[in-house]
Amino acid sequence: MDAQNQETESYLTFKMGEEEFGVHVSQVLNILEMTRITDVPKTPDYMKGVINLRGMVLPVIDTRIKFGMPETEYTHNTCIVVMDIDMEEDTIHVGAIVDEVLSVVEIEKSQIEPPPSLGNQYKSDFICGMAKLEEQFVMLLDMKKVFSEDEIAGLAETTKQEPAEG
Amino acid sequence: MKWKDIKIGNKLIIVFLAIGIAAVATLGILSFSESSNALMKKTYGELEAVREIKKNEVQDYFDQRLSDIKVYSVNSAVQKASERFITAFDTAGLNSPAYQKWEEAHGAKLKRYIDEYEYYDLFFISNDGDVAFTVAKEDDLGENLVSGRLSGSPLAKAFKKGKNGYGITDFSWYDISDEPAAFVSGPIEDAEGNRIGVLVYQLSLDAINEMMHERAGMGETGETYLVGQDHRMRSDSYLDPENHSVEASFAGTVEENGVNTVAANKALNGQKGHEIITDYNGNPVLSAYTPVKVGDFTWALLAEMDEAEVMAPVNKLRNEIALVAIIVAVIIVVVSIYFARSISTPINKGVAFAQKLARGDLTARIDVDQKDEIGQLAASLTNMSEKLKEVVANIQSGADNIAAASQQTSSSSQQMSQGASEQASSTEEVSSSMEEMTSNIQQNTDNAKETEKISNNAAESIRKGNEAAQNSVESMKEIAEKISIINDIAFQTNILALNAAVEAARAGEHGKGFAVVASEVRKLAERSAEAANEIDEKSKNGVKISEEAGQQLQEVVPEIEKTSRLVQEITAASNEMNSGADQVNSAIQQLNQVTQQNAASSEELATSAEELSSQADQLKQVTSFFRLDDQDKHRYQTVTQKNIDFAHMNQNQQQAAGNQNSPAGQHATQPAAQPAGQPAGQQAQPAKPQAGYNKTGGNGNEQAAGEKDGDGFDLKMYNDSSSGQGNDGSSGAKGKNDDKDNDFENY
Numbered sequence: 001m002d003a004q005n006q007e008t009e010s011y012l013t014f015k016m017g018e019e020e021f022g023v024h025v026s027q028v029l030n031i032l033e034m035t036r037i038t039d040v041p042k043t044p045d046y047m048k049g050v051i052n053l054r055g056m057v058l059p060v061i062d063t064r065i066k067f068g069m070p071e072t073e074y075t076h077n078t079c080i081v082v083m084d085i086d087m088e089e090d091t092i093h094v095g096a097i098v099d100e101v102l103s104v105v106e107i108e109k110s111q112i113e114p115p116p117s118l119g120n121q122y123k124s125d126f127i128c129g130m131a132k133l134e135e136q137f138v139m140l141l142d143m144k145k146v147f148s149e150d151e152i153a154g155l156a157e158t159t160k161q162e163p164a165e166g
Numbered sequence: 167m168k169w170k171d172i173k174i175g176n177k178l179i180i181v182f183l184a185i186g187i188a189a190v191a192t193l194g195i196l197s198f199s200e201s202s203n204a205l206m207k208k209t210y211g212e213l214e215a216v217r218e219i220k221k222n223e224v225q226d227y228f229d230q231r232l233s234d235i236k237v238y239s240v241n242s243a244v245q246k247a248s249e250r251f252i253t254a255f256d257t258a259g260l261n262s263p264a265y266q267k268w269e270e271a272h273g274a275k276l277k278r279y280i281d282e283y284e285y286y287d288l289f290f291i292s293n294d295g296d297v298a299f300t301v302a303k304e305d306d307l308g309e310n311l312v313s314g315r316l317s318g319s320p321l322a323k324a325f326k327k328g329k330n331g332y333g334i335t336d337f338s339w340y341d342i343s344d345e346p347a348a349f350v351s352g353p354i355e356d357a358e359g360n361r362i363g364v365l366v367y368q369l370s371l372d373a374i375n376e377m378m379h380e381r382a383g384m385g386e387t388g389e390t391y392l393v394g395q396d397h398r399m400r401s402d403s404y405l406d407p408e409n410h411s412v413e414a415s416f417a418g419t420v421e422e423n424g425v426n427t428v429a430a431n432k433a434l435n436g437q438k439g440h441e442i443i444t445d446y447n448g449n450p451v452l453s454a455y456t457p458v459k460v461g462d463f464t465w466a467l468l469a470e471m472d473e474a475e476v477m478a479p480v481n482k483l484r485n486e487i488a489l490v491a492i493i494v495a496v497i498i499v500v501v502s503i504y505f506a507r508s509i510s511t512p513i514n515k516g517v518a519f520a521q522k523l524a525r526g527d528l529t530a531r532i533d534v535d536q537k538d539e540i541g542q543l544a545a546s547l548t549n550m551s552e553k554l555k556e557v558v559a560n561i562q563s564g565a566d567n568i569a570a571a572s573q574q575t576s577s578s579s580q581q582m583s584q585g586a587s588e589q590a591s592s593t594e595e596v597s598s599s600m601e602e603m604t605s606n607i608q609q610n611t612d613n614a615k616e617t618e619k620i621s622n623n624a625a626e627s628i629r630k631g632n633e634a635a636q637n638s639v640e641s642m643k644e645i646a647e648k649i650s651i652i653n654d655i656a657f658q659t660n661i662l663a664l665n666a667a668v669e670a671a672r673a674g675e676h677g678k679g680f681a682v683v684a685s686e687v688r689k690l691a692e693r694s695a696e697a698a699n700e701i702d703e704k705s706k707n708g709v710k711i712s713e714e715a716g717q718q719l720q721e722v723v724p725e726i727e728k729t730s731r732l733v734q735e736i737t738a739a740s741n742e743m744n745s746g747a748d749q750v751n752s753a754i755q756q757l758n759q760v761t762q763q764n765a766a767s768s769e770e771l772a773t774s775a776e777e778l779s780s781q782a783d784q785l786k787q788v789t790s791f792f793r794l795d796d797q798d799k800h801r802y803q804t805v806t807q808k809n810i811d812f813a814h815m816n817q818n819q820q821q822a823a824g825n826q827n828s829p830a831g832q833h834a835t836q837p838a839a840q841p842a843g844q845p846a847g848q849q850a851q852p853a854k855p856q857a858g859y860n861k862t863g864g865n866g867n868e869q870a871a872g873e874k875d876g877d878g879f880d881l882k883m884y885n886d887s888s889s890g891q892g893n894d895g896s897s898g899a900k901g902k903n904d905d906k907d908n909d910f911e912n913y
Contacts, residue, residue, distance in 0.1 A: 010671030
C-alpha cells in the first residue's frame with residue numbers, strides 16, 4: 001500500500017570495529033562461517049587469500065585493512081560475506097571478512113542521507129549513504145566503489161588465475 | 167777366714183808380698199837352676215876331660231907295661247940273665263955261689279931297671295913254676311908257684327898267664343908283699359923260640375896313684391880313682407886315704423872299704439857317662455865314669471867331685487837371692503802398709519761416717535782432702551748426707567704440714583658429709599617432683615595420640631571432599647562443551663537465517679513471507695544462543711567456584727596433614743620425654759646413692775685424715791731418729807717454709823693483682839718472709855717436740871685463711887651442685903620443651 005509506495009531497500013548490516021555498515025542485499029550473494037583461508041603469495045596485504053566456495057575460487061579480503069583499520073581478530077562471530085560486484089562486462093565474487101553479521105534490514109530511501117563530504121575518517125566516495133537506525137548510524141557501502149578498477153581487475157585475475165594455477 | 171773378709175790393708179800386704187816374693191823366687195829359682203845347670207855341665211865337662219885323660223894315661227901305662235915286657239923278654243941280656251938265674255936256682259939253689267955270682271952280675275942292673283920303670287918287683291920264674299929270681303928278695307923267692315904255698319897267689323896266676331903269652335893280672339891281695347899286687351907277665355924265649363921261663367913284673371901302686379892323684383883343676387874334693395871288678399880300689403882314694411886306699415880296700419870288706427856305687431857298677435858293666443851319685447863316703451857327688459880296658463879285664467875309672475863343692479857358688483847365689491828376697495819383702499811390707507794405710511784410712515773414715523749416718527747422726531762430718539776416687543767417694547758421702555739432711559728436714563716440716571692439713575681435711579670432710587646428707591634429702595624431693603611430672607607427661611602423650619587420630623580422620627574427609635569438587639568441575643566442563651555445541655548450532659542457524667533473509671530480500675516482494683520466517687528463525691536462533699551463552703557463563707562460574715573450593719580443600723589437606731605429623735611428633739616427643747623423665751629419675755636415684763656414698767666417703771675421709779695425722783706424727787717420730795744440728799735444721803726448714811710462703815704470697819698476689827710472677831716480685835717477697843720465719847723457729851727450738859707445731863702454727867694463720875677459702879669453696883660447690891641439680895631437672899624439661907618449640911618453628 002503506502003508502504004509499497006514508499007520505496008524501501010533491503011540492506012545486510014554488519015559490524016566492523018564499533019561501527020555498523022550496510023550493504024545492499026543485491027550485492028550480497030551469501031554469508032559464510034569463517035573458514036580456513038588459503039594464503040596467496042604476492043598479493044596486497046588486504047588480500048587474505050582464497051577459499052573454496054562450492055568448487056569456485058573465492059578471493060577473500062580483510063575489509064578492516066582495506067578500510068585502514070587494524071587487522072581483524074577472528075572471533076566466534078567473524079563471518080565472510082560473499083559479495084556480488086558488477087563490472088561492466090561480468091560479475092565478480094569477493095569474500096569480505098566482517099566482525100559480525102547483524103541482520104537484514106529494510107530502510108526507507110527517505111531515511112538515507114548522503115554521506116558527509118568532509119571530516120569523515122573514511123573516503124566518502126565508497127559510502128553511498130548514511131542510514132539512522134535506532135539512534136545509530138549505519139554506513140551504506142557501495143562495494144563497487146570500495147575496490148578500484150584495477151583492484152577489481154586484480155581480483156578477477158586472481159580468481160581466473162587461481163584455477164589455472166591450482 | 168774368707169779372702170773377702172780380710173781387711174784391705176792386709177789384703178794389699180798379702181798381694182804385694184805374694185807378687186814380690188813370687189817374682190824374686192821365680193828369678194832366684196831360675197837363676198839358681200840355670201847357674202847350677204851350667205855349673206854342673208861345666209863340672210861334668212871338666213870331670214869328663216879329666217876322666218878321659220886319666221883313662222888314656224892308665225891305658226897308656228898298661229900298654230907301655232905290656233910293650234915293656236915284650237921288649238924286655240926278647241932282650242938277649244934278659245934271656246941270658248933269666249936263663250942263668252933259673253939254671254942256677256934249679257941246679258944249685260939260692261945260696262949257691264953260682265946264683266950269687268949271677269946275682270952280683272945282674273942284680274944291680276935289674277934293680278936299677280925296676281926303679282927306673284917304677285916296678286915294685288921283677289920275677290924270673292922257671293917253667294916249673296919256681297921263682298928263680300926277684301929283685302925285692304921277698305919271701306916268695308924260691309917258692310914253687312905250681313905246688314908250693316903260693317900256688318893260689320896272684321903271682322901264680324900271673325905265671326900261668328905268662329907261660330902262654332903276654333898278659334896283665336889284676337890286683338889282688340898278695341900276702342908276700344902284704345899289699346895288693348898286680349902283675350904283668352910274659353914268656354922269655356930264646357933265639358930258637360924255646361921258652362926259658364916266665365918274666366913277671368909286679369906293678370907298683372905308686373905309679374897308678376901318681377897318675378890318679380894328679381889333681382889339677384879338681385878343686386878341693388875332686389878326685390879320680392880306679393875300681394876293679396871286685397869293687398875294690400885300684401888306686402888310693404884322695405878323700406879317704408885311711409879306709410879307701412887300695413891296701414885298705416883289699417884288706418877290708420867291699421862294704422866298708424870298697425866302692426859299690428852306681429857309677430862304679432855302670433862303668434864296670436862297660437857303660438860310660440856321668441851322673442850324680444852317692445859316693446863311697448855317702449856324699450852326693452858328680453861322677454864321670456868310664457870303663458878302662460886293662461889287659462883282659464876291665465876297671466872302672468871314676469872322676470868325681472863333691473856336689474857340695476860344685477854347688478858352693480850356686481848355693482852362695484841362692485843365699486844371696488834369699489837375702490835379697492827378704493829385703494825386698496821387708497820393703498814391700500813397709501811400702502804396702504803405707505799404701506794400704508793411705509787407702510784404708512779415708513775408707514775407714516768413710517765407714518765411720520756412714521755408720522754415724524746409719525745411727526741417724528746427720529751432724530757427722532767426714533774429713534778427707536783428696537781428689538782421687540776415695541776423695542770423690544767422701545765428697546759424694548758428704549753430698550749424700552747434705553741431701554739427707556735436706557730431705558729429713560723437708561720430711562719433718564712436711565710431716566708437720568701434713569698433720570695440720572689432715573686435721574683441716576678431717577673437719578672439711580665432716581662438713582662435706584653433712585652437706586652430702588642435705589643433698590640426699592633435696593634429691594629425694596626432686597625425685598618425687600619428677601614422678602609427678604612423669605604422670606603429666608604420660609597424660610600429654612595420650613592426648614596427643616587422640617588428637618593425632620582425629621586429625622588423620624579430618625585429613626581423609628577433606629581429601630574425599632576435594633575429589634568430589636574435582637569431579638563436579640569435570641562435569642561442569644563437560645556441560646560447557648555441550649553448551650558450546652548448542653551455541654554453534656545457534657550461530658549456524660543464525661547464519662542460515664541471515665542467508666535466507668538475504669535470499670528473501672533479493673527476491674523482493676515474493677520473498678517477504680519467507681523473510682518474516684527467516685527473521686523469526688533468526689530470533690529463535692538468537693534466543694537459543696543467548697540461553698546457551700547464559701548456561702555457558704553459569705557453568706563457567708560453577709567450574710570456577712568448585713575449582714576454588716577444590717583448591718581451598720587442597721590447601722587445607724597439607725595443613726591438616728602437618729597438624730597430624732606435628733601431633734605425632736608431639737606423641738614421640740612426649741614418649742621421649744617420658745623415658746627422659748625416667749632417666750632423670752634413675753639419674754636422681756643414682757645421684758642419691760652417690761650422695762650417700764659421698765657422705766660415707768667423706769666420713770671415711772675424715773677418719774683417714776685422722777689416721778693420716780697420726781701417721782704424720784709417727785713419721786715425725788721416725789724422722790726424729792735423724793739428729794740434725796740446729797744450723798742445718800734452720801737452713802733447710804726455713805727453705806721449705808719459704809717455699810710455702812712463696813706459694814701463699816703468689817696466690818695472694820695473683821688474687822690481688824693478677825699475674826705478678828716476675829722474678830722481681832719473688833725477690834721482693836723473700837726477705838720479708840725470711841725474718842718472719844726465722845725468729846719464730848729459733849724461739850721454738852728449745853721446746854723441741856712443740857717446735858714443729860709452733861712453726862706450723864706460725865704458718866697456721868695463712869693456712870687457716872686457706873682453709874676458710876677452701877671451706878667457702880666447698881660450700882659453694884655444694885650449693886652449686888644442689889641447686890644445680892634442682893634446676894637441672896626443670897631446665898632439662900625446659901630444654902626439651904624448647905626443643906619442641908624449635909621443632910614447631912622449624913615446621
